[in-house]
Amino acid sequence: MRSEPSPMSHTAMVYDQPGKVSVKRVTVETPEPTFGQVLIRLTHSGVCHSDHGLMINAWERYPRPTMVNQIGGHEGVGHVVRLGPGLGDSPVKIGDRVGVKFIHKACRICRACVVGAESCCATMQISGYYTPGTFQEYCVAPADYVTPIPDEVPRHQAAPLLCAGLCALSALRKSCAAPGDWIVVLGAGGGVGHLACQIASRSLGLRVIGVDFARKEELVVRSCGAEAFIALDQTDDRVSPVMKITSGQGAAGVLVCTGADSAFAEGLEMLRFNGVAVVVGVQEGRERPIANASPNMFLFKQLSIVGSSVGNYREAVEVMDLARRGIVKAHVTVEPLSNLQSVFERMDAGELMGKVVLNI
Ligand SMILES: [Zn+2]
Ligand SMILES: [Zn+2]
Known part of the structure; x- marks a missing residue:
């Protein structure tokens, strides 16, 4: 197939005042793909809580x-729409449906990359922070790191899977929970959480306890397969209900899909012997330790805590396959690109349910 004509310039949304919830519509020059890159005509982009964090400079650990x-x-x-030089034999062709992830590019040969931990690659680049991201009509990306999107998966459905869905699958794997085990998802009605509930219950055979605000119960239980739900705004004690549901044992794994300090601390209390707490949510602002994470807490119950930042290339392909088979389906609201400011304001106020995807 021949290259599609691309314009000289196109529309993009930029963070015009980083540190504040503020975006501006601008016109930017359309880039030419360089060696190994493809030019992509973007039609949809999910809006992730991490975009919000990067916009307001919420992550202390980031370099600048x-x-x-x-x-x-x-x-x-x-x-x-266009292939850069050096892609004559590439399996990625003009017209292919592809996705751009949080990790824009990784070296693929360092110690982290070769074991599938590209998010820990020392030279990886982040879309929308190191490189121009996906709130625009065109972007370039490395041909060998874009995610193929199966024909059966609608574009607006595919978008949230590239980050939220990938995070969910990767974090569940790191919990080491086995079929029949209980897993607690803290933030079960959020972008990552609601997909984690689906993958856990429908693909991995896990029994899910969702924890979130009462208004998200319907989504978490009816649509996403959680067996039990704890409304965090209706009780100060979320640990006792977990113990009761799990017959006094505690859960095999806890996914902390929120950045709230209380959630990290509660998560450790919910674990059974040998349990694994997986840190998925990013702590914002000044960094604080987990309140109750004493050495003895880990020692006497043989607990583990592990971080899970997005996921790898292979897991992105796998989560697309789950979507193709109808096992995972994001709860999506589609809005125009021009709504981005309002989307971020609602995200800031904690008003969003599931995921918002922008139609570009
Ligand atoms: Zn994300
Ligand atoms: Zn690497």
């Missing part, structure tokens, strides 16, 4: 504040 006029976004779906 977000640049003024950075184009954000890292859950982009579109199709390839």
Whole structure:
């Protein structure tokens, strides 16, 4: 197939005042793909809580504040319109439906990369922070790191899977929970949480306890397969109900899909012997230790705590296959790109349910 004509310039949304919830619509030059890159015509982009975090400079551990006029976004779906030099034999062809993830690019040969931990690669780049992200009509990406999108998965459905779905699958794997085990998902009605409930219950054979605000119970239990639900705004004690549901044992795994300090601390209390707490949510602002994480807590119950930042290339392909088979389906609201400011304001106020995907 011949290259599609692409314009000289296109529309993008930028963080015009990093540190604040503020985006601006601008026109930017459409890039030419360089060696090994493809140019993608983006049609959809999910809006992730991490985009919000990068926009407001919430992550202390990051090397520098977000640049003024950075184009954000890292859950982009579109199709390839042009191949850069060196891609004559590439399996990625013009017209292919592809996705851009949080990790834009990784070296693929360092110790972290070769064991499938590309998010820990020392030279990896993040879409919408190091590189222009997916809140725009066109972007370039490395041909060997874009995610193929199966024909059966609608584009607006594919977008949230590229980050939220990938995070969910990877974190569940790291919990080491086995079929029949209980797993607690803290933040079960959020972007990552609601997909984690689906994958856990429908693909991995786990029994799910969802914890979130009462208004999210319907989504978590009816649509996402959780067996039990604890409304965090209706009780100060979320640990006792978990113990009761699990016959006094505790859960094999806890996914902490929120950045709230209380959630990290409660999560450890919910674990059974040999249990694993998986840190998925990013702590914002000044970094604080987990309140109750004493050495003895881990020693006497042989507990583990593990971090899980997004996931790897292979897991992204696997989560797309789960979507193709109808096992995972994101709860999506589609809005125009021009709504991005309002989407971030609602995210800031904690008002969003499931995922918002922008139609570009
Ligand atoms: Zn994300
Ligand atoms: Zn690497």
